[in-house]
Each structure stands twice: as C-alpha cells, then as structure tokens.
Amino acid sequence: MARKISRIERLSQKEEGKVVKRIVYLSIFSVILAIFLITQGIPLLGKFADFLNVVFRKNEVSQVDSGSVPLAPRLDTLPQETNSSTLTISGFSQDETTVTVFINMQKVGETKVVNGKFQFENLTLSEGENEISAKSISQSGKESDFSASIKVILDKTPPKLDVESPSDGQSFSQDNRIKVIGKTDKDVQVYANGFLASVNNEGNFEVFVPVSEGESSIEIKAVDEAGNAKTETRKVNFKK
Numbered sequence: 360m361a362r363k364i365s366r367i368e369r370l371s372q373k374e375e376g377k378v379v380k381r382i383v384y385l386s387i388f389s390v391i392l393a394i395f396l397i398t399q400g401i402p403l404l405g406k407f408a409d410f411l412n413v414v415f416r417k418n419e420v421s422q423v424d425s426g427s428v429p430l431a432p433r434l435d436t437l438p439q440e441t442n443s444s445t446l447t448i449s450g451f452s453q454d455e456t457t458v459t460v461f462i463n464m465q466k467v468g469e470t471k472v473v474n475g476k477f478q479f480e481n482l483t484l485s486e487g488e489n490e491i492s493a494k495s496i497s498q499s500g501k502e503s504d505f506s507a508s509i510k511v512i513l514d515k516t517p518p519k520l521d522v523e524s525p526s527d528g529q530s531f532s533q534d535n536r537i538k539v540i541g542k543t544d545k546d547v548q549v550y551a552n553g554f555l556a557s558v559n560n561e562g563n564f565e566v567f568v569p570v571s572e573g574e575s576s577i578e579i580k581a582v583d584e585a586g587n588a589k590t591e592t593r594k595v596n597f598k599k
Contacts, residue, residue, distance in 0.1 A: 429495040431503040432458050432477070437491065440512045440585035441484070448491060449478040450506070456495040461505070463490050484513040514585040518547045519562075522579050522591045530596040535572070537595055540565040543581045550580045570597050 432452035452458050458477045459469045462485070470479045472495075482491070489511045495503040522541040531537060539551045542562050549556040549564045556566035568577055575597065580590045 428501050429453050429456050429497045429503045432493045432495045432506045434491065434493060434506055434509055437509045437511050439510070440514055440583075442513070442515050442585040442587050444484055444513065444515075446482045446484055446511065447478065447480045448482055448493075449476065450493065451475055452477055452493075452495045456497055456503075459494045459496060459502075461492045461494070464492075469496075484511065486513050486515070488512050512585065514583070514587065517587045517589040518544045518581045518583040520549075520579065520581040520589040520591055522593060525577070525593050525595050527593050528596070529593075530598070531570075532598045535597050535599075536567045536569050537577065537597075538565060538567055539577060539579060539593075541579065544583065547581050547583045550582075552577055570595060572597055572599055 430453055432450050434448060434450040437446070437448065448460065450458070452472045452475065454472055454475055456472050457469050458472060458479070460467050460479050460482065462482070467482065468479055470477050490508050491511060492508040493506045520541065520543050522539065524540050525531075525537055539556070541549075541564055543549055543558065543564060545560065545562050547558065547562065549558055549566070551566045551568045554566050554568055556564040558564040570577070573596065575595055577593045577595060578590060579593065580588055582588045
C-alpha cells in the first residue's frame with residue numbers, strides 16, 4: 360500500500376514539473392513576442408498604414424484629375440449685409456485643386472486648397488448687392504460647377520434717426536422715466552442709454568429711460584443690419 364502511494368506521488372510530481380515547464384516556456388515566449396511587437400511590429404504597422412494612405416491618396420488625386428470635373432466648392436456662411444468694403448471668404452473643396460472666386464459672375468481672384476480648406480482675404484465689394492460664388496479647378500485644368508452663391512449687400516449709409524421727444528433741454532418732474540420717441544428706417548435697432556427701444560414696421564420707436572435728479576444726457580443710437588450707426592443726444596432736467 361505504501362509503495363502504491365509513493366508511486367502516485369512521483370507521477371503527480373512529474374506532471375507538476377511538466378506543467379511548470381510549460382508555464383515557463385509560455386512566459387518566455389510571451390515576453391519575446393511582446394518585445395518584437397514593441398520594437399518591430401508597431402513600426403511595421405505604422406509603415407503599412409502610411410503605405411495604404413499613399414495608395415488611397417493617389418487614387419483620390421487621380422479621381423480628381425481623371426474624372427469629368429471636380430466637385431463644386433462649398434462656401435462658409437457670410438453676412439447678408441456689411442458696411443466693410445473688404446471681406447474674407449472661406450470654405451471647403453477637394454485637395455489638389457485651386458478655388459476661383461467670382462463676384463457677380465466676374466472672376467476676382469483664386470486661392471489654393473490646403474487640407475480640404477481654402478480662404479480668400481480682402482475680397483473687395485461694390486456698393487449694393489454682391490453675388491459671391493466659386494469654382495474648383497483640378498491640376499489638369501478641369502473646372503467644377505459653380506458653388507451655391509451667397510448675396511452680400513455693401514451698405515455704408517447710416518440709418519435715419521429723427522428724435523421727436525424729448526427735446527434738447529426739456530424739463531420734467533414727478534416721474535423720472537423719460538419717454539423717448541422718434542422714427543427710423545425699417546429693420547433698425549434703436550437704443551436709448553443702452554435700453555432697447557420697441558420699433559414697429561413703419562420705423563416708429565419708443566422707449567422709457569430712467570434719469571437722475573438734475574441734468575442728464577440721453578444718448579439715442581440707431582444701428583442697421585450692416586452695422587452703420589447714427590447717434591443723437593438730448594439733455595434733460597428732472598426735478599422731484
């Protein structure tokens with residue numbers, strides 16, 4: 360009986376030794392594999408990714424050059440009205456193309472596309488309406504359709520501002536909230552000492568402005584959509 364037990368123990372020890380050896384071998388192999396991946400595998404994967412990028416980029420460029428026309432560029436949003444004679448426009452277009460800019464269907468300049476984006480600075484506007492559009496031109500000279508056009512109005516004329524009340528130097532008592540009324544153009548915002556006035560469709564406006572006792576100044580300012588402004592000042596006297 361004792362011999363059988365010792366024999367079983369010896370067999371168990373042999374199996375344990377084999378398992379330990381396998382674990383050691385697997386551990387060594389894992390370390391070697393990890394070192395290989397770190398030193399060689401990741402750089403190889405990076406080179407492979409770069410290779411694929413070059414291949415796809417060449418295909419993309421060849422599609423722009425060999426296709427019928429490149430895609431039309433897309434312009435970023437522009438203001439509907441401005442009082443500035445120059446404007447910067449930007450947008451998106453295919454790589455390896457040049458973007459030509461037009462105002463009222465007349466070519467005014469061109470700019471290169473960098474990483475899918477383009478920008479054209481100091482675009483000179485004419486007084487009134489300016490219809491801005493663009494085209495993409497491939498390296499082989501093929502032109503895209505026109506982009507969607509954007510209309511920008513150059514307006515340098517200040518809005519009308521007629522202050523009917525109060526008159527300059529007018530005196531008030533009891534209520535220190537002075538009613539300011541007048542007339543301006545349509546779609547103009549009016550402020551009196553920073554308080555926004557109510558303006559109707561005919562341009563008539565009114566707003567109440569609180570004043571301190573004694574002499575006060577009320578600044579009335581009209582601002583149109585292009586950013587043009589006109590200012591009037593009224594001095595009033597208030598006594599409790």
